[in-house]
Amino acid sequence: MSEKVYINGIGALSSQGQWHHDLFREAKELSRAVTPVNAPSYKGLIAPGMLRRMSSGVKMGIYASQQALDEASISIPEAIITGTGLGCLIDSEKFLHGVLDNQEEFLTPTAFIQSTHNTVAAQIALRLGCNGYNFTYVHRSVSFESALLDALMQLQDDQASTVLVGGVDEISPHTYRLLQLAGQIKQNDRNERVKNSESIGVNYAEGATFFTLSTLRTQTSYAQLVDLTLQHELNKEEVTVLVADFMARQDRDHQLIDALVVGINGDCQYDGYYDEFSRLFDNIPVLYYKHLTGQYDTASAFGLAVAARVLKEQEIPEVLYWNSDRATTGLRNILVYNQFNGKDHSLTLVRVC
Amino acid sequence: MTELKEELKGKIIEVLNLEDVASTDIQDDDALFGEGLGLDSIDALELIVLMDKDYGIKLSDPKNGKAIFESITTMASYISQNRTK
Amino acid sequence: MSKPKVAVTGMGIVSAIGLTVEENLYALLNGRHGVSRLENFSSKWNSDIFVGEIKYTNEQLTGMLALDPGKPYTRTTLLGIYAARQAIRSAGLKDLSGSRTGLISATSVGGMDYTERYFYDYLTDPSLRPYITTHDAGDSSQQIAHDLGINGLVTTISTACSSAANAIMMGARLIASGRLDRVIVGGTDALSKFTINGFNTLMILSDERCRPFDNERKGLNLGEAAAYLILESEESVNAEQKEVLAYLAGYGNANDAFHQTASSADGQGAYLAIGKALKSAGVEASFVDYINVHGTGTVNNDLSEGHALLRTFGEDVPLFSSTKGFTGHTLAAAAAIEAVYSILAIRHDKVFANLNFQHPMQEFSFVPQSTVLQRSIACVLSNSFGFGGNCSTLIFTEQ
Numbered sequence: 001m002s003e004k005v006y007i008n009g010i011g012a013l014s015s016q017g018q019w020h021h022d023l024f025r026e027a028k029e030l031s032r033a034v035t036p037v038n039a040p041s042y043k044g045l046i047a048p049g050m051l052r053r054m055s056s057g058v059k060m061g062i063y064a065s066q067q068a069l070d071e072a073s074i075s076i077p078e079a080i081i082t083g084t085g086l087g088c089l090i091d092s093e094k095f096l097h098g099v100l101d102n103q104e105e106f107l108t109p110t111a112f113i114q115s116t117h118n119t120v121a122a123q124i125a126l127r128l129g130c131n132g133y134n135f136t137y138v139h140r141s142v143s144f145e146s147a148l149l150d151a152l153m154q155l156q157d158d159q160a161s162t163v164l165v166g167g168v169d170e171i172s173p174h175t176y177r178l179l180q181l182a183g184q185i186k187q188n189d190r191n192e193r194v195k196n197s198e199s200i201g202v203n204y205a206e207g208a209t210f211f212t213l214s215t216l217r218t219q220t221s222y223a224q225l226v227d228l229t230l231q232h233e234l235n236k237e238e239v240t241v242l243v244a245d246f247m248a249r250q251d252r253d254h255q256l257i258d259a260l261v262v263g264i265n266g267d268c269q270y271d272g273y274y275d276e277f278s279r280l281f282d283n284i285p286v287l288y289y290k291h292l293t294g295q296y297d298t299a300s301a302f303g304l305a306v307a308a309r310v311l312k313e314q315e316i317p318e319v320l321y322w323n324s325d326r327a328t329t330g331l332r333n334i335l336v337y338n339q340f341n342g343k344d345h346s347l348t349l350v351r352v353c
Numbered sequence: 354m355t356e357l358k359e360e361l362k363g364k365i366i367e368v369l370n371l372e373d374v375a376s377t378d379i380q381d382d383d384a385l386f387g388e389g390l391g392l393d394s395i396d397a398l399e400l401i402v403l404m405d406k407d408y409g410i411k412l413s414d415p416k417n418g419k420a421i422f423e424s425i426t427t428m429a430s431y432i433s434q435n436r437t438k
Numbered sequence: 439m440s441k442p443k444v445a446v447t448g449m450g451i452v453s454a455i456g457l458t459v460e461e462n463l464y465a466l467l468n469g470r471h472g473v474s475r476l477e478n479f480s481s482k483w484n485s486d487i488f489v490g491e492i493k494y495t496n497e498q499l500t501g502m503l504a505l506d507p508g509k510p511y512t513r514t515t516l517l518g519i520y521a522a523r524q525a526i527r528s529a530g531l532k533d534l535s536g537s538r539t540g541l542i543s544a545t546s547v548g549g550m551d552y553t554e555r556y557f558y559d560y561l562t563d564p565s566l567r568p569y570i571t572t573h574d575a576g577d578s579s580q581q582i583a584h585d586l587g588i589n590g591l592v593t594t595i596s597t598a599c600s601s602a603a604n605a606i607m608m609g610a611r612l613i614a615s616g617r618l619d620r621v622i623v624g625g626t627d628a629l630s631k632f633t634i635n636g637f638n639t640l641m642i643l644s645d646e647r648c649r650p651f652d653n654e655r656k657g658l659n660l661g662e663a664a665a666y667l668i669l670e671s672e673e674s675v676n677a678e679q680k681e682v683l684a685y686l687a688g689y690g691n692a693n694d695a696f697h698q699t700a701s702s703a704d705g706q707g708a709y710l711a712i713g714k715a716l717k718s719a720g721v722e723a724s725f726v727d728y729i730n731v732h733g734t735g736t737v738n739n740d741l742s743e744g745h746a747l748l749r750t751f752g753e754d755v756p757l758f759s760s761t762k763g764f765t766g767h768t769l770a771a772a773a774a775i776e777a778v779y780s781i782l783a784i785r786h787d788k789v790f791a792n793l794n795f796q797h798p799m800q801e802f803s804f805v806p807q808s809t810v811l812q813r814s815i816a817c818v819l820s821n822s823f824g825f826g827g828n829c830s831t832l833i834f835t836e837q
Contacts (some may be wrong), residue, residue, distance in 0.1 A: 049391055052370040080693075086574055087596070092632075096554060099635050104482035106406040108368075109398045112636035113699050113825065117546065117575060117596035122826025125693045131710055134693040134828055135604055138548075138575035139594040146593040150608060153615050175573075178560055182570040231537070232583055232592035245537065343580070344592075394700065398639060415641050 005155045006353055007222040007308045009074065009212035011067025011166075013037050013060045014293045014302060015205045019067060024317035027292045031193050033186045034176055034204045035294050039063075050127065053110055055090040057170030060208035061120035062127060065164055071220070072212035078160035079133035080121050081151050082168065083143030085297020087117040089172040120168050120208075133160070141263075141340030142230050143167060144209075144301040145348065149228055155215050166210030167298025176204065184341075186266075194291035195322075197266030205294025209301035211308075221353050222308035226254055226333075228348040234339070239276040243335075246347050254351060258331045259285040261307045263338035264322065265295040270342045277337050278323070285327050287320040300338035304348055307334040311352045357429045368403055369396050381425045389424075397422060409437030441718065444610045445675045445682040446834070447620075448529025448668035450521040451778045453765045454490035454661055458524065462775075463782050466790045467810055471764045473647050473659050481631055487643050489629060490661025490766025492517065505585075510568040512549040515578040517664035517771075518626035519585045525622060526586060529668035530680070533587070540591035540618045541583050542609045543666075544601030544625030546770035548575035551630045578626055591618065596770065598824030599732075600691070601625050602665070603773035603832055607689040609669050619674040624666030624774035633769065634660060640699065648735030648767075650760035651744070651806045653797035658734040661766025665774035667781075684781045687817070687835040688721070690714025694827030700738050705746030707829035708732075708821065712750050715831035721817065726756045726833075728789050728813075730776045730820040733760025733806070734767050743821065744802050755804040757813065763793030773822035773830065780818040780834045787815050 012019035015035040016027045042051060042059045045066060051059070061082065069077065095111040116122075118136035125134050133154065137146035144167030151165040179185045186192060186201040194203070213225060229246050247255050260281060262274045278286050287310070293302045310316050314331055336348040362376040365385075369392065383389045386397070397418050404410040404421075410432065412418055421431045451458070454472025455465035465472065473488045478495060499516040500507050503523075511519075522541075526534070549572035556566045571577065579594040591612070595605045602625030609623035627633075637643050637660060644657035667686075675682060692714060694707025701707065716723055732743055747755050761779050768775060779790060792806035799805075816836040823829045 048373055049393075052372055053395075085576070095636065096557060096632060099554065099631055100557060104631065104635050106402055107635050107639045108402045109395055109636070109639035109699075112639055113395065115636070116598050116825045118598060118824070118826045118828060119698070121597075122693070122698060122828065125695045125827065126698065129695050131693050131695050131707065133691050134597070134826070135595065135608070135691065136597050137593055138545075138596040139579060139592070140574065140576040142593055143576075150611075153611055153617075157611070157615060174557070178570045178573075181560060181564075181567055184571070229537075230591045230593065231589070232541075232580070233589040344576075395698070398641060401641075402639070413641075 003156050003158060003215040005152055005225045006214050006217045007211050007225055008214045008218055009068040009072030010222060010305050010308060011064040011071065012207065012209040012302060012305055013039055013064050014207035016292050024319050027319055029193055029291045030203050030205065030294050031191050032203060033188050033190060034171060036171060037206050053114060055088055055114060055170060057088055057168050058120050058123050061168040062124060064208035065124050065166055065210040068210035068212045069164060072214065074162055074212050076128050076130050077162045077164040077212065079154055079163045080124050080130060081135045081147040081163060081165045082121040083137045083147040083298050084117060084120065084167065085140050085143045085169050087138060088115050088119050089170055089175050091115040093172045093174050139344065140297050141300060141338060141344040142346050144298040145228060145230055145346035149230065151213050152225060152228065155213060161215045163213045164210060165213060166208060167301035168208035169206055169296040169298050171206045192266060194264060194266035194288065197268060200267055200269050202265045202267050202295035204296060206296055207293055207299065209305050217353055223311040224351045224353040226349040226351050228346060231345045233343060234345050236273055236276050239273060240280055242345065242347065243280055250349065254333055254349060257281055257284065257333050257335045259287060259327060259334045261287045261303045261334060261336040262322065263290060263300050263303055264288045265290040273339050273342060283325050285316055285325050286322040287316065288322040289320060303336050303338060307336050307350045310334065311350060354429055354433065357433060358425050361425055361428055364403060368399055379425060383424060385422055385424060408432050410435050442614045443672045444613050444686045445670050445672065446667050446684045446686060446781060447670045447675060447680050447682060448525045449683065449778050449781060450524025450528060451665040451775055452492060452517055452520045453663035453775050454492055455764050459778060466764060466779065467788065469791060471793055473766055481634055483634060483638060486645055488647055488659045490659060490768065491629060492662055510572050511581060512572045512578065513551045513628035514545055514548055514626050515581040517628060517662065518543060518578050518582045521624065521664035522582050522586060522622060522666045525666040525668050531668065535587055535589050537590045538619040539588055540612060540621040541579060541588045542593055542595060542605040542621060542623045543579040543582060544595045544605040544770045545575050545578050545627055546596055546598055546601055547627050547630050547633055549573040549577050550632045551628050554631050597828040598826060599769050599772055600822040600824035600828045600830040601770035603822040603830035604691060606667065606773065606777060606832060607691060607830065610686050610689060613669055613671045620668060620670045622666050623669055625771040626664035627662060627768055627770040629660060629662040642736045644735060647794050648763055649794040650733035650735040650762055650792055651740050651799060652795050653799045655735045655737060655740060657736050659766040661768040663765060663768035663771040663775045665771060665778050667777055684784050684834045684836060686832065688715045688719025688833035690718055691830045694829055696827055699825050701742035701823060703742060705742040707827050708743055708746035708823060709749045711829040711831040712746060715833050719833040723751050726817050726819045727815045728783055728818045729756055729758035730780050730818060731758050731760045732821040732823045733762055735762060739823065741801060744799060748802065753803060757789045757807050759790055759792035759807045761790055773820065776820050777832060780820045783815050783818050784834060784836050787812060789813055
């Protein structure tokens, strides 16, 4: 547990477009049950021979990861670690339609090949010619945080000095409809925002968020990634224990939290966890972001990007405020909390650098 | 034969998702794999399914595809001799 | 840097050759393979392919596990619970709650078996809808964790056919870094139409029983299985005076970065993974007594893996065999069941047979061990490679 770990580059694609300086000033709050990614043209970045087989998720992943590497001026990382809750859904569905509609005949391999969960990490490695460690985590709302924990351990334990880590999830029409039937996504006519939500389920979306992490601090580093923890099951009353245990293992100067970033997503059934969490801290800003990105399993990676950006700029964009408490001093430590459906909780501590 | 060749070009572009390629870009004797159109082993598997689905020709060993898929000309001639639909 | 030791204190397995560790061992020692025709569901390919299928229906498994038949358990979950409960019992673990115990499970198909059954019917039949959210890979891990009473760190890895090796590796690192005291690691995958047809489109399914490292090999047989190991820290072992089955001494993962599905001709990814594992175990290549190879029986894998072995060991390749002739290729569970077999090789001083081997590969002078062999085994290296160039190697030792 020796090395310090820094966030040196961020790349993202979401319903708000790509990661850029004016992102939060231009951002529009989402109110529809599903919003697709606002994607740029991928031509030029990805070779046509590869592009022709890629679904939206792979393209998003490659775009966001390249942006994260470029920001950190890294050409090939030593490890690539991704998280995805539902994997390459578009190709899974495409192949499944083929199996079911043609009675297992005339099937072609491309969709099957691309349906594998580790496709994004593999395609990034293939494109960069990166022979390093390559992992993919697929566990719902801790898919990204599992990848992040792995990356943090790689860097702290001196296995690597630069790691590319990210999360990506894509929408596909049939699964979207099924998740709506299962009550996870709001009905099409609800038109609610996260702040005025009165129904169960979420506004759904897709996106990719990547980070270049390094043990070397640079002039342009965003923040220091201090620690994180994952907890599978938790009652609302136990949030306080999770936080207390996590904070107890931090150094003293990391224990004063100046702002919170929470994964509130407008699902009335489970947002109470965030109220419990926020109550543990007095009079500090609480920031949210899923009103801009929508909910998807790896949307929480964007929450980390928000925390890193706020620490670097020492300024909180107005659109991110959940409560009315404003920062009174400099922002040093930010605690990020996420869960989904009351399960798969994560706490991530980031610090100014 | 010319008609079959044109048909094949259209199908290849569609099946393999060759967005930036037009039928007129593919010459009858151009190599489809490697240096020419740049197709690879996954494309070969796609073409094997195309042969089965559209022309009723079953190739059980991908290795046999190599000579057949050399160019539009070789493909067209194999299809015209072996098609069952 | 000297790495803290990671002990294996328990294991559980369910595969086509047995429902327990003992049954699997018996089958391995007596050459009883479990590769047969597909029976549990109907597919266009029932009479064309062979599979390593577990001959119990979901209803039977639910009954054997005494689970509520009204709840939505996928086959991947049922197999996973079956193997994980055994592992817990074998390690004598009681209370698994709290932040010092974790579960890292691997799967590639997840709940695809029910998704492919109800994909369209979900739209019209509300009674089926509880299965909708069993589709994702995380569901099986969540159900296993719930069944075992694990509420701390639970996550899932999916890197195709190397998945379980990577779950084992991550678990070991969590213990080595001091974050966990004990962790249940392994993988589970059920057969499905989706994977059978997927591998079929790649034309790598054999219409015979697979023949790994045979010059006339025609492809792989798919299988289904689940297996879990209990990994514990040295402190945890000492505190409770536990019996150690073996140690996970080293591990490595690398990417071939060559092709989305095929392996490079020179086995670069595999070579790097083996090298990393040897380095992490702190042992020379000559220390390895037996290699449980990935050996799927496809033309491409065995050639690529053979080159990686040649590059690592020169002409002195240790005794090696693929056990996929017994079980079929069980995808995300493969590295977990083969970890169990590697540990059994150490505990019983046996090299298991590479079934169906007849003709040496023309490219190599070495051949797999084709009969079961008694030999002192102190160190086993196990390879697992997956789509996306994902190459993983684990090293188990007696001491």
